[in-house]
Each structure stands twice: as structure tokens, then as C-alpha cells.
Amino acid sequence: MLEIKNLHARIAEDGTEIIRGLNLTVKAGEVAAIMGPNGSGKSTLSYILSGREDYEVTEGEILYNGENILELEASERAAKGIFLAFQYPVEIPGVATMQFLKVAMNEQRKYRGEDELTTPEFMRRVKEAAAELKIAPEMLRRPLNVGFSGGEKKRAEILQMALLEPKLCVLDETDSGLDIDALKIVADGVNALRSPDRAVIVITHYQRLLDYIVPDTVHVLYKGQVIKSGDKTLAHELEANGYADIIEAAA
Amino acid sequence: MNMQQAIKMTAAETALVDAYTAQIGDLPGDGSVLSVRDTLVHELKTAGLPTRRVESWHYTDLRTLLRAVPAADPSAFADRVEALVSGATVLAVRNGHADVKGNAPEGVTIRSYTDSLLDGSATAGLAVLGSDDAIGRINGGLVRGGLELSIADGTELEDPLEIQLVQSLGQAHTRFPVSFGAKTKATVIERHLSTNAAESLISSVSDITVGEGAEITWIILQQQGAADTHLGQIRFDLAKDAKLHLFLINAGGKLVRQEIHGKTSGEGADFKLRGINLLGGESHTDVTFTLGHNVPHTTSTEIIRNVVFDRAKGVFQGKILVAKDAQKTDAKMACNTLLLSDDADLSAKPELEIFADDVQCGHGATVADIDHTQLFYLMARGIPENKARAMLVNAFVAEIVEELDDEPLVEALESVISAWLEKHA
Numbered sequence: 001m002l003e004i005k006n007l008h009a010r011i012a013e014d015g016t017e018i019i020r021g022l023n024l025t026v027k028a029g030e031v032a033a034i035m036g037p038n039g040s041g042k043s044t045l046s047y048i049l050s051g052r053e054d055y056e057v058t059e060g061e062i063l064y065n066g067e068n069i070l071e072l073e074a075s076e077r078a079a080k081g082i083f084l085a086f087q088y089p090v091e092i093p094g095v096a097t098m099q100f101l102k103v104a105m106n107e108q109r110k111y112r113g114e115d116e117l118t119t120p121e122f123m124r125r126v127k128e129a130a131a132e133l134k135i136a137p138e139m140l141r142r143p144l145n146v147g148f149s150g151g152e153k154k155r156a157e158i159l160q161m162a163l164l165e166p167k168l169c170v171l172d173e174t175d176s177g178l179d180i181d182a183l184k185i186v187a188d189g190v191n192a193l194r195s196p197d198r199a200v201i202v203i204t205h206y207q208r209l210l211d212y213i214v215p216d217t218v219h220v221l222y223k224g225q226v227i228k229s230g231d232k233t234l235a236h237e238l239e240a241n242g243y244a245d246i247i248e249a250a251a
Numbered sequence: 252m253n254m255q256q257a258i259k260m261t262a263a264e265t266a267l268v269d270a271y272t273a274q275i276g277d278l279p280g281d282g283s284v285l286s287v288r289d290t291l292v293h294e295l296k297t298a299g300l301p302t303r304r305v306e307s308w309h310y311t312d313l314r315t316l317l318r319a320v321p322a323a324d325p326s327a328f329a330d331r332v333e334a335l336v337s338g339a340t341v342l343a344v345r346n347g348h349a350d351v352k353g354n355a356p357e358g359v360t361i362r363s364y365t366d367s368l369l370d371g372s373a374t375a376g377l378a379v380l381g382s383d384d385a386i387g388r389i390n391g392g393l394v395r396g397g398l399e400l401s402i403a404d405g406t407e408l409e410d411p412l413e414i415q416l417v418q419s420l421g422q423a424h425t426r427f428p429v430s431f432g433a434k435t436k437a438t439v440i441e442r443h444l445s446t447n448a449a450e451s452l453i454s455s456v457s458d459i460t461v462g463e464g465a466e467i468t469w470i471i472l473q474q475q476g477a478a479d480t481h482l483g484q485i486r487f488d489l490a491k492d493a494k495l496h497l498f499l500i501n502a503g504g505k506l507v508r509q510e511i512h513g514k515t516s517g518e519g520a521d522f523k524l525r526g527i528n529l530l531g532g533e534s535h536t537d538v539t540f541t542l543g544h545n546v547p548h549t550t551s552t553e554i555i556r557n558v559v560f561d562r563a564k565g566v567f568q569g570k571i572l573v574a575k576d577a578q579k580t581d582a583k584m585a586c587n588t589l590l591l592s593d594d595a596d597l598s599a600k601p602e603l604e605i606f607a608d609d610v611q612c613g614h615g616a617t618v619a620d621i622d623h624t625q626l627f628y629l630m631a632r633g634i635p636e637n638k639a640r641a642m643l644v645n646a647f648v649a650e651i652v653e654e655l656d657d658e659p660l661v662e663a664l665e666s667v668i669s670a671w672l673e674k675h676a
Contacts, residue, residue, distance in 0.1 A: 050631050054623075078633035090628040094646025094653075100632075103642070108633035143650075160632065 001199045002026040002049075002168060007060035008224075009048050018044045018055070020224035026168075026217075029196040033210055033235060034203045036221035037243050042203045043087060045221070046172040049201075050084040051077045064168065078104075079111035081167030085157040085174050092144040097156070100144045101126060105163060129162040133189050150177035158189035169193065169200045175209035187212030207239035222247055260299065266320035268296050270422065271392050274323075279395060281371035291379065292392040300385060307383045310566040310598045311537040316506050317480060321450045324421035329446050331417055335472070336659040338410040339440065342398055347416075347423030349396045358406030358435075364397030364426050376428055376458055380512055386484045390424050390454040397426035397455075404432035404462065411438040411470075411660070418475065420449035426456050433462040433490075438657065439469050443483070445476035445503065454482040461493040463517065468496045468655065472667065475504035477532060483509040489549075491517025498655060499526040499538065500664065502671045507536040514542065515549035515577075524553040527648045529668065530563035530595070531675040537566035544573045544580040547607075551581075556648050557588040559595035560675050568600045569614070575606040584614040589621065589647055645672060 002025065009019040018041045026032045036042050048055050049062065051074030061068050069077055092100070106116040117125070130140060133155050145153055154174055161169055171190065175183055190200065190213050202213055210218075210232065218234040219226045220243070227250035228234065238246070260268070271278075271292045280288060300317060301308035331343040342361065343350045351363045367373035377394075379387035398414065414427060431437060441457060453475065461467050475481045481504040489495055501507055513522060522542060530536050542551055557565045565588070573580045586599045601614035621643050629639035645668065652664050 052627050052631075073636065074627060074630035075633050075635045075639070078631055084631050086628065086631075090624050092625050092628070092643070092646060094648070094650040095642055100629075100642075103638070104629075104632040104634055107635060107638065111633065111635075143646075164632065 001028045001065060002201075003063040005061050005063070007048070007062065008058045009044065009055050010058060012054055012056045018224055019048065021060070022221075022225055024219060024226055026199045026201060028199055030217060031194065031200045031202065031213060031215045033215035033218045034201060034221055035205070035218060035235065035238060040221045041224040042221055043172055046084055046170045046201075046203055049170055050074055050082055075107070076111065078164070078166075079108040083161050083164055083166030083169050085154075085161060085169065085171045087173040087176060089145045089148075089153040089157055091146045093146050095144045097140045097142060097144050098126070101160065101163060104160070108164060125163060129159055132162070132192070133159050134185055135159055151179065151182035154178055154182065154186050155189070158186050162189065162193065167198055169198065170203070171200065172203045173205065174202070175204055175206065183209065184212060207235050210235050220246055222250065260296070261314055261317075263317040263320045264295070264299055264314070266322075267389060267393075268292060270320070270323055274393070278393070279365045279368040281369060283371045283374045284368050284377065287374060287377045288392050291377070291388045295385075295388050295392060298382070301383060305383050307539060307568070308385070310568070310600070311508055311535065313385060313508070316535060320452050321421055327419050327421050329417040329419040331415055332444065334413050334415075335440055335442060335663045336411060339413040340410060341413045341415050344396065344398070344414065344416045344425055346418060346421065347396050347425050349398050349425070351398070356408055356410070356412070358403040359408070359412070360401045360403070362399040364399050364428070365395060367399055367428075368394070373426070373428075376426070380486070386454060386482045386508065386510060387456065389482065390426065390456045390484070393422070393424040393454070394426050394456075395424060400427070400429040402429075402431045402435045402437055404434060406432065406435045406437070408437040411440050413440040413442055416441070416443045416453070416455065417446055418444070418451045418453055418479070419446045420451055422452045424454045427458065429457065429459045431459065431461045431465045431467050433464055435462065435465040435467070437467055438660070439467070440472060441470065442472045442474075443481065444474045445479055448476055448478060450478040451476065452480045452482075455484070457485040459486070460488045461490060461495050463490045464492045465490075466494045468498065468657075470498045470660075470664075471500070471509065472664070473499075473501045473503055473507065473509065474667070475507070477503070477505055477534070479504050480506040481509070483507075485511050487513040487522075489513070489515045489517065489520035489522060492519035493517065494521045494523075496523045496525070496655075499524070500529070500667065501527070501536050501538070502529045502667060504536065505534050507534070509538050511538070511540040514545050515551075516545060518546055518548045520546075520549045522549075522551040524551070524555075525651045525654060526553075526555040527651060527668070528555070528557045528565055528567075529648075529671045529675070530557065530565050531560040533562050535564045535566075537568070539566070540569040542571050542582070544571065544577045544582060546574070547576060547578045547580070549577065549580055551583075553584040554651060555586040556651055557586070557597055558591065558644055558648060559588065559597055560591045562592070562594040563596070565597040567597070568602075570602040570604065571612060571614075573603070573605040573607050573610050573612065577607050578609045580607060580610040580612065582610070582612045586616040587647075588616075588618045589644060590618055591620070591644070641672060645669060
């Protein structure tokens with residue numbers, strides 16, 4: 001589903017190179033965890049995948065279902081099924097959450113040549129998905145992410161993911177700022193979306209989230225490269241011994 | 252001979268003075284009114300239109316910007332339009348002439364301002380606010396019509412009153428003295444609109460007093476044509492515990508100056524200004540605001556949101572004066588701007604003049620482009636860039652509209668805003 005080949009990327013504004021020859025393959029149905037110390041390029045990778053313009057790819061390619069997506073706008077990538085759950089969901093005062101959900105769902109459908117959802121159908125879907133994630137209707141009446149607690153914001157991200165039904169989900173530090181109950185709700189939401197035709201990339205600092213969203217593969221990112229890949233036991237190894245040994249072995 | 256007389260009058264100055272001269276004998280007014288008019292026009296002639304050297308006109312050099320003045324055309328016709336919100340009582344003023352007939356809601360007395368000019372009761376109100384009050388001067392010299400409203404103590408109006416000023420071409424100079432009695436509750440919509448693309452010069456002065464404990468919402472919706480000059484002024488005076496929520500939307504006009512001058516005269520008075528300036532094309536729009544917190548324990552908040560496209564220029568000047576014994580004043584003023592093109596321009600000049608020592612006052616001004624993080628967030632959900640931008644611009648102003656606690660009104664204003672944005676963005 002996703003093939004990243006020899007990717008090099010830098011911050012557009014100052015030219016700082018963040019991603020330095022990264023290779024990664026994620027298959028449909030797979031849950032891949034990306035771990036790594038601070039500053040290793042984890043969040044940058046998620047932004048580059050979703051098309052943020054603050055980064056410049058200088059070399060390499062990203063193939064999504066065989067198509068090079070680097071020239072596509074963020075909105076086109078989203079409509080093709082790439083979803084980024086933000087580490088820090090953005091507050092947008094003045095945009096009602098429901099209006100946002102409806103516009104996003106319908107714009108994606110339009111791009112794919114599908115009919116727009118009727119209002120009753122839209123309402124039904126939101127109601128169902130919100131109930132699964134224990135999101136109160138009051139929350140949906142507020143402006144987008146405004147006044148949401150940390151946990152509410154993360155749940156709202158998962159709600160969007162459930163409604164937009166993406167094919168490739170990228171979760172950027174979705175566990176940060178969550179207490180254990182919220183973490184379970186979010187993990188359940190993600191697990192409910194696991195399917196043979198969908199891939200999930202879980203970016204995280206800690207092993208904790210991976211107890212709830214069990215990965216098929218684990219990749220260690222350091223200085224903009226994947227320096228080690230393995231199965232879920234690699235995550236436990238990192239939890240026990242830290243990154244130092246692996247970094248040393250790779251050097 | 253002083254220096255000013257030595258300066259040659261501009262075409263616009265000449266046209267204004269000529270308009271007055273041509274109407275002598277025809278302009279309504281008793282002896283005292285006519286003598287005030289004479290003085291005002293004489294001042295206009297000698298001082299000229301204000302230039303950037305006049306502090307309060309520094310960013311709007313009216314003498315340079317007002318190139319020409321269209322001739323008044325008494326035969327011009329303008330038709331009234333649907334009310335902004337259903338159920339509103341529409342008081343139509345067409346090309347400066349008020350229709351006084353029609354049913355006034357209970358507790359509301361409506362009188363033709365022309366009658367007040369004719370019997371002289373309008374004289375005191377014609378006084379200018381200061382030597383820089385060019386709008387008061389032009390309007391006082393040339394005003395022909397308008398409405399005088401008084402709302403009896405305790406009256407609570409369910410539905411809004413809409414003063415609908417429809418302009419087709421030429422000139423209109425109107426006045427609206429309005430007194431809200433004690434404990435009244437009402438919403439008034441002062442709505443300026445143009446029926447065609449012909450050039451007009453409009454001056455309009457509203458002069459309102461808000462009685463004890465009254466709660467008033469006053470909306471100024473300015474939608475003049477793209478060739479029009481709009482000179483608006485609203486004056487207000489708040490009694491004890493009076494609340495005034497003044498809501499201003501500028502969404503039209505070529506050269507616009509809207510002045511807001513108010514004072515708190517009774518303790519517990521509360522003033523709220525919310526302004527939205529939607530600016531595009533080559534227009535120039537100036538909102539100038541002064542508020543005197545004259546007595547202790549009064550509050551005010553002002554939020555202005557500017558959206559500037561194309562080569563438009565916006566100005567916001569806001570001055571809050573806190574008198575020496577106006578202790579416990581709480582005043583907060585903010586002016587936020589989205590500049591959406593490289594040639595768009597906005598000048599903001601917020602000022603506080605505080606003579607009391609136990610007050611809470613603050614002001615702030617921001618100018619920004621669309622927030623890129625917000626834009627990326629919307630796009631990452633599949634919303635194309637142009638649509639995402641429109642949503643963010645709309646959100647920037649919608650926040651303010653939603654403060655109005657009146658759903659039909661919020662919807663009506665939101666549709667005015669989105670129609671404007673669709674046309675200009």
C-alpha cells in the first residue's frame with residue numbers, strides 16, 4: 001500500500017534536512033509502529049505523507065498504491081484515502097464541528113466522483129460513530145476543537161477517521177496527553193477500523209499505546225532513517241533497554 | 252486673509268457648497284435651523300474638507316479621496332426591499348426621504364425629522380462634535396429628511412425595527428434622533444443599501460440616547476454600491492445600567508467613513524461594539540470610534556474584524572477616554588485583520604487616554620494572513636484549498652456574528668457575509 005524509497009526531505013524555510021534516506025514499506029492490512037527518540041523525524045514523516053507544504057522533498061519517492069503522491073495537494077491525498085490524526089489537533093473558532101465534518105466528507109466524495117451525502121444520512125453516520133467513541137452531542141455543537149480537552153481532541157480525530165473511512169491512517173502521537181481510560185477508547189476506535197484493505201501507521205514515543213493497538217511491525221526511526229525493523233517484540237526491547245543500544249549498533 | 256481661504260476649493264468642496272446654495276429656500280428649517288446650516292456650510296467653505304493634517308482624518312484624507320460629488324436628483328426613484336428578517340417593521344427612507352405613514356409598533360412614536368427641522372426642535376442636535384466633525388458639518392448643512400423615534404419607557408419590542416435607507420443615485424443626507432426610554436428592549440437595524448451602480452453621496456447621522464436599564468441592539472449594515480461615498484455617524488449616550496450592543500458591518504461602498512462617538516453617563520452602563528469590515532476592490536473604508544467613560548463603574552468591549560482583499564484599504568481608529576473620576580472602568584478593545592492580498596492595506600490606531608487610576612483597560616491589534624496550520628488541517632481532511640480558505644475567512648468574522656443572540660438575525664447577517672465573500676474571494 002505504501003512504499004517510501006530513499007526519501008530525503010528538509011524544512012522549506014531554512015533548509016534543515018530532517019529525513020535522510022528513509023525506506024519503509026507498509027502493506028494493506030498491516031499495523032506498523034514507528035518509534036524513535038525526540039527529533040528523529042517521526043512527525044515530519046507524518047506531515048510529508050499528508051502533504052504539508054512546510055517541507056520539501058529533495059530526493060526519493062512515496063508510492064501510495066503504486067502512485068507517486070508527492071505532487072498531490074494535501075486535500076487530494078486525503079480524498080484518495082490518506083488520513084493523518086494530528087498530534088495537536090488544530091482549534092478553528094468560527095467553524096462548527098458538524099459543518100466541518102459535512103464539508104470534509106462531501107468534498108472527499110465529490111473528488112472521488114461519488115454523490116454527496118444527504119443530511120439525514122450524514123446525521124445518522126455521525127451519531128453512530130460518536131456514540132462508539134463516547135463523544136457527547138454537546139461536543140459536536142462546539143466550534144472545531146475549541147474548548148475540547150486533550151482527550152476530547154484525540155477522540156474527535158478518531159471520529160473524523162471513522163467517518164472519512166481512509167485507507168491509510170497515520171496516527172501521530174495519538175497517545176500523548178491521554179489518561180488510561182481515554183487511551184482505551186481511542187485504541188478501541190482504531191482497532192475497530194483494522195481491516196485487510198486498510199493500513200495503519202502508529203507513531204509513538206512509548207510502548208504503552210502498543211499494548212492496546214498491537215502492531216504487526218515496528219520500525220525505529222533515528223536521524224531521519226529507519227535503523228531497525230522488527231515485530232512487536234522490538235517495541236518491548238526498546239521499552240526495556242532504551243534506544244541507545246540500537247543506535248550504537250546501527251552506527 | 253487666512254491661509255485656508257487662499258487654497259483653491261476642490262471640485263468636491265465646490266459641489267457641496269453649490270448644492271447648498273442651489274437649495275437655499277428649499278431646504279427645510281425654521282430661522283434657527285437655517286442659521287445653523289449657514290454657519291456649517293460657511294465652515295465647510297473656509298476650512299475645506301479635512302486632510303491628513305487633521306489628526307482624526309490622518310488615514311482618510313477626505314479632501315484628496317473625495318474627488319467629485321454627484322448632483323442631487325430630486326426626481327430619482329428608489330424602491331424599498333424585503334426586510335432583512337421576517338417580522339421586522341420596515342421604516343423606509345428612499346433617496347433620503349422618509350415614509351412616515353404606516354403602523355408603528357405599540358410604544359413607538361415616529362415623527363418625520365423634516366418636521367423637526369421645520370419647527371426648529373432639531374436645532375440643538377445639529378451642532379457638530381468638534382472642529383474636525385466634517386460629517387456633522389456636511390450632514391447638518393444639507394440634511395432634508397430622516398426619522399425621529401421615541402420608544403416609551405418599558406416597551407419591549409419582539410421584532411426588530413428596520414430603518415431601510417435605499418439609494419439609487421445622487422445625494423441623500425439623513426438624520427435619526429432616537430430615544431429609548433427606561434427599561435426598553437429593542438433591536439434596530441440601520442440598513443444602507445444601493446439599488447444600482449450609479450454614483451451616490453450619502454451622509455447619515457444617528458443620534459441615540461439609551462435610558463436607564465434599557466437593553467438595545469443597534470445594527471448598522473452598510474451595503475452601498477461600488478461607486479458610492481458613505482459618510483455615516485452614530486452618536487450615543489448611555490444612562491445608568493443601560494446596555495448598548497452596536498453591531499457594524501461594512502460590506503460595500505467605494506469611500507466609506509463610519510464614525511461612532513459615544514459616552515457613558517450613568518453608572519453600570521455597558522457598551523459593546525462588534526464590527527466587521529469586508530473590504531475589496533479599490534475601496535477605502537474607515538471606522539473611527541471614540542468612547543468617553545465619563546462616570547465610575549462602566550464597561551465596554553470593542554472587537555473589530557477586518558477582511559481585506561485586492562487593493563482595498565481599511566482604517567480603524569479607536570479611542571477610549573476614561574475621565575478622572577470614572578474609577579472601576581473596564582474597557583477592552585481589539586482590532587484583528589486578515590490581509591488577503593499583497594496590495595491590501597490596513598491602518599489601526601487604538602488609543603487609551605486614562606485619567607482615573609483604578610481601571611482595567613487594554614487594547615490590541617493584530618494583522619495576519621490565513622493561519623497556515625488551520626489551512627493545512629482543513630486540507631488534510633480533503634477540503635480543497637480555495638474552499639478551506641473561504642471557510643477560514645468566514646470563520647474569522649462568523650465568531651462575532653454568533654454573539655448576537657437572535658437566530659434569524661444571525662442567519663441573515665451570515666448570508667450577507669457569505670454572499671459578499673463569494674463575490675470577492
